[in-house]
Amino acid sequence: MTTSVKPDRDHLPFHEPTNPALVDSHAHLELEPLCDNPGSVVARAAAVGVVAVVTVGIDLEDAQRALGIADRFESVFACVGFHPHNAKDCDSGTLEAMQRLAGHPKVKGYGEIGLDFFRNRSPRDRQLAAFVDQLSLAQALGKPVVIHLRDAYDEGLRMLERAAPFPAGGVIHCFSGDRDDAQRALDLGFHISIPGTVTYKKNDLLRGIVRTLPDDRILLETDAPFLPPEPFRGKDNEPAYIVHTARKVAEVRQVSLERIAQITTTNAKKLFGLPI
Ligand SMILES: [Zn+2]
Ligand SMILES: [Zn+2]
Structure with a gap:
């Protein structure tokens, strides 16, 4: 009689990445549905080689939740700020509270801040004011x-150029701007972050910029x-899926996945000062 030995998953090392080290430089682990079980989201990401996730808190309550998650997992870091959708909540009192959260050791950047003239969930004047105030806070x-x-590249870049x-x-x-917007961002010394939309069939514009x-x-x-x-459109996204974006970027730039992983991970580490 032969006894077949069932592979015991519990004895596999926690990190058994099949891919080179990647960083998800922008996610929202504190939002539904990811916040329901951040432990398994982080584990699934680690299993495919994601060595760090930056989770981005978009208002005071959300920023606190993001920090709670960053505190629980060594590989999770945070950014905090009033998203343009929440600009209407940004006043001197709440900004002071956000500044206090930004002092947490796991907060590696300030944001996301800016302008969203696509959804206009906050009035434009509040978006503009919150953007100016938060740019100077981040600089301080x-x-x-x-x-x-979003639908505000020219206005947004002009404000950044003034605040530089x-x-x-x-x-x-x-990034969802055009070539000229990309150049203006580069001239400011900024990085450009590529999301899953680079895999969408129609997005030749972004692929051209990525190249x-x-x-x-x-x-x-x-x-x-x-x-x-792709191929997860219509589903909830999660950090583990970044591998598909990395593969597409590698293909577009005609380099190996290892090379893309190496440059983007180095860049993320450097920009956010990640201790990984
Ligand atoms: Zn975001
Ligand atoms: Zn955003």
């Missing part, structure tokens, strides 16, 4: 800025639970 804190721009320089650097997250970005300015992100890459 010496933190890199995480910028969200940014010695701690910054990133335009979930020409300098090695030292490119980051990868999921923006989970939003914007899942």
Whole structure:
């Protein structure tokens, strides 16, 4: 009689990545549904080689939740700030509270801040005011800025150009601008973060930009639970899926996955000062 030995998953090392080390530079682990079980989300990401996730808190309550998750997991770091959708909540009192949260040792950047003229969930004047105030707060804190721009690239970049320089650097997250916008961001010394939309069939514009970005300015992100890459469109996104975005970026730039992982992980480490 032969006894078949069942592989015991419990005895596998926790980190058994099949891919090179990747960083998800922008996700929302504190939002539904990811916050329901952040432990398994983080474990699934680690299993495919994700060595760090930056989770981004978008208002006071959300930022506190993001920090709670960053505190629980060594590989999770946070950014905090009033998202343009929540600009209406940003006043001197709440900004002071956000500044206190930003002092937490796991907060590695300030944001996401910016302008969203697509959804306009906060009035435009409040978005503009919150953006200006938070840019100067981030500069005073010496933190890199995480910028969200949607249907507002020209206005947003103009405000950044007026507020420059940014010695701690910054990133335009979930980049959706054109070539000229990308160049303006690079001229500001910023990084450009590529989301899962680079895998979408129609997105030749973004792929064209990805092809020409300098090695030292490119980051990868999921923006989970939003914007899942192919083949997960229609589902909730999560950090483990960043591998698909990385593969597409490697293909577009005609380099290996290892090379893309190496440059984007180095860039994320450097920009956010990640101790990984
Ligand atoms: Zn965003
Ligand atoms: Zn986001």
